[in-house]
Amino acid sequence: MKAKDLMIPLYEHLTPDTSLKDAVRLLRDAKRGEEKVGVKGLPVLDSQTRLVGMLTMHDVLRAVYPAYLAMMNLGDFTWEGMIDSLAKQAGDRPVSAFMTNVVVTVRETDPLMECIDHMLKSRIKRVPVINAGGAVVGMLYERDIFFAVAKKMLDEPNGGVL
Amino acid sequence: MTQEVAQASSQVVMGTSFWVATAIFLLAYGIIVTDKIHKTIVAIVGASLMILLSIVTQEDAFHSTELGVDWNVVFLLVSMMIIINIMKPTGVFEYIAIKSAKAAKGQPFMIMAIFSTVTAVVSAFLDNVTTVLLIAPVTLLICEALELDVVPFLITEALASNIGGTATLIGDPPNIMIASKAQLDFMAFVYHLTPVIIVVLIAYIISIKFIFGRRLKVREELRQRVMAMNELDAIKDPALLKKSLAVLAVTITGFVMHGALHMQPATIALSGAGLLLLVSGTKEPHHILAEAEWTTLFFFIGLFIIIGGVVKVGLIKWMSIQVLDLTRGNLFGTAMIVMWFSAFASAFIDNIPYVATMNPLIVDMAKQLWPDLSGLQLLHHPDLMPLWWSLALGACLGGNGTAIGASANVIVCGMAEKMGRPIAFRKFMLYGMPLMVESVIICTVYVWLRYYVLKI
Numbered sequence: 001m002k003a004k005d006l007m008i009p010l011y012e013h014l015t016p017d018t019s020l021k022d023a024v025r026l027l028r029d030a031k032r033g034e035e036k037v038g039v040k041g042l043p044v045l046d047s048q049t050r051l052v053g054m055l056t057m058h059d060v061l062r063a064v065y066p067a068y069l070a071m072m073n074l075g076d077f078t079w080e081g082m083i084d085s086l087a088k089q090a091g092d093r094p095v096s097a098f099m100t101n102v103v104v105t106v107r108e109t110d111p112l113m114e115c116i117d118h119m120l121k122s123r124i125k126r127v128p129v130i131n132a133g134g135a136v137v138g139m140l141y142e143r144d145i146f147f148a149v150a151k152k153m154l155d156e157p158n159g160g161v162l
Numbered sequence: 163m164t165q166e167v168a169q170a171s172s173q174v175v176m177g178t179s180f181w182v183a184t185a186i187f188l189l190a191y192g193i194i195v196t197d198k199i200h201k202t203i204v205a206i207v208g209a210s211l212m213i214l215l216s217i218v219t220q221e222d223a224f225h226s227t228e229l230g231v232d233w234n235v236v237f238l239l240v241s242m243m244i245i246i247n248i249m250k251p252t253g254v255f256e257y258i259a260i261k262s263a264k265a266a267k268g269q270p271f272m273i274m275a276i277f278s279t280v281t282a283v284v285s286a287f288l289d290n291v292t293t294v295l296l297i298a299p300v301t302l303l304i305c306e307a308l309e310l311d312v313v314p315f316l317i318t319e320a321l322a323s324n325i326g327g328t329a330t331l332i333g334d335p336p337n338i339m340i341a342s343k344a345q346l347d348f349m350a351f352v353y354h355l356t357p358v359i360i361v362v363l364i365a366y367i368i369s370i371k372f373i374f375g376r377r378l379k380v381r382e383e384l385r386q387r388v389m390a391m392n393e394l395d396a397i398k399d400p401a402l403l404k405k406s407l408a409v410l411a412v413t414i415t416g417f418v419m420h421g422a423l424h425m426q427p428a429t430i431a432l433s434g435a436g437l438l439l440l441v442s443g444t445k446e447p448h449h450i451l452a453e454a455e456w457t458t459l460f461f462f463i464g465l466f467i468i469i470g471g472v473v474k475v476g477l478i479k480w481m482s483i484q485v486l487d488l489t490r491g492n493l494f495g496t497a498m499i500v501m502w503f504s505a506f507a508s509a510f511i512d513n514i515p516y517v518a519t520m521n522p523l524i525v526d527m528a529k530q531l532w533p534d535l536s537g538l539q540l541l542h543h544p545d546l547m548p549l550w551w552s553l554a555l556g557a558c559l560g561g562n563g564t565a566i567g568a569s570a571n572v573i574v575c576g577m578a579e580k581m582g583r584p585i586a587f588r589k590f591m592l593y594g595m596p597l598m599v600e601s602v603i604i605c606t607v608y609v610w611l612r613y614y615v616l617k618i
């Protein structure tokens with residue numbers, strides 16, 4: 001089994017200039033295979049459709065999380081409405097300010113074990129799949145690999161999904 | 163006098179090694195000023211060149227008190243770093259800061275004044291950078307809660323940390339270096355520097371009231387956000403906190419008494435660090451030790467060896483002769499030049515390499531003036547003492563002049579930038595320079611009055 005057998009073809013992507021507000025809307029509504037809505041991460045492509053980064057839900061949380069809370073143990077000293085104003089401030093800033101720049105990718109033809117190797121070593125749960133030309137053609141999600149593994153483990157043809 | 167100076171001048175032999183050592187020294191300091199290569203790397207490379215090119219021997223560099231690494235400084239710094247690293251997770255610093263903001267009743271100028279005062283007092287005992295790193299995150303939080311511009315708060319805290327650090331032997335690296343070179347104890351600094359620093363701090367708080375006071379306004383409901391915070395939530399490890407405070411109290415008592423006990427400050431600090439490591443019950447000291455500021459420590463180590471090289475070849479002696487020539491042996495004039503030159507030099511260059519150079523220069527100057535004296539009789543000559551204090555005051559307070567004058571300033575500017583509120587070099591200087599000049603004027607009057615009029 002190879003990356004292309006399990007990947008979800010790329011329906012949506014972000015650009016570095018997309019506002020975080022629009023990006024969040026897309027993350028919330030994006031298609032992820034049949035009937036499933038909402039994705040945890042989307043690739044960021046430049047105008048030549050080259051991969052420049054990834055934006056995940058984790059990055060969105062980081063976007064509203066002030067750096068000073070991480071510097072010391074100040075988590076006990078927050079207030080109602082703190083997220084409201086920080087979320088509004090972050091919403092107008094571009095995706096490029098919050099995306100992860102270093103992106104691990106896999107090729108369509110990479111065997112599944114190689115994909116698992118990348119995901120475990122880089123501690124990521126989703127990885128863009130690129131073709132021979134370097135263009136992003138799909139996304140490989142931890143969840144889909146889990147179903148593939150489950151199928152083998154349980155010896156069920158559909159991996160237990162009803 | 164001039165004749166004597168000319169005579170002394172001839173004692174410096176300007177041979178090949180003189181010029182090689184001078185070149186390494188100038189090149190290293192030049193690169194440090196331009197910031198092209200990290201200063202610690204420059205210091206290590208410069209030091210190794212001094213040894214490789216046989217300016218100093220390795221024996222000189224590692225073991226000589228006159229020419230080598232001042233381990234008293236290095237161990238004092240590393241020990242204090244260990245103590246702070248153990249204390250940090252207890253939450254005591256968050257507690258103090260939140261408590262201060264509440265004591266100010268969430269009133270913006272009161273917060274600025276109390277935070278500045280707390281920063282100054284904490285800086286007198288801990289390294290300035292550490293203090294600023296501990297107070298700045300809380301300041302960012304409080305300003306966010308009060309919807310205030312954080313920049314004036316960060317600037318005033320950085321300036322306050324440099325003022326407070328000047329007050330004691332352990333407050334600022336220049337003082338640690340001066341104390342070690344001049345063999346001055348903790349109480350000498352308390353006796354000679356603390357009084358004037360208290361005056362400087364009061365003048366500073368009044369000044370910032372005039373500069374920022376009127377602009378700071380806050381809505382009542384935002385004030386409640388701060389008043390609703392419970393500082394006790396900050397304490398994460400009460401047991402370790404009690405042990406830490408006890409060890410800190412013992413260590414500070416040790417500093418107060420180290421002169422009377424005939425012990426070096428580093429002995430006290432190392433004992434405190436060892437004791438706290440022991441009683442903290444940590445099973446894995448690796449991360450506590452790894453978190454020490456090794457880049458700073460190696461910067462010191464490298465600099466000491468570079469300075470050792472130029473001391474050995476006589477460059478520093480030659481420079482001291484020029485200073486004496488300039489002031490014609492008038493020691494009040496020399497003290498004033500040392501203070502003001504140090505202040506403006508430290509505003510633009512790192513005061514650590516500056517003081518590392520000035521220390522042997524003052525010792526050499528003393529040797530020219532009193533050739534028959536040695537040891538403590540020379541270092542503690544009554545006419546020389548005001549020079550040490552002028553150097554300490556000028557070099558420590560001078561850092562406030564610009565955004566790059568002191569490490570604490572660099573840290574707050576970096577933090578402000580990270581928060582999307584960059585502080586321009588000129589903006590920092592607009593506040594820093596006048597406040598620095600104000601503090602040095604106060605010190606000038608103090609040194610003149612205390613050592614040359616009242617002579618106490």
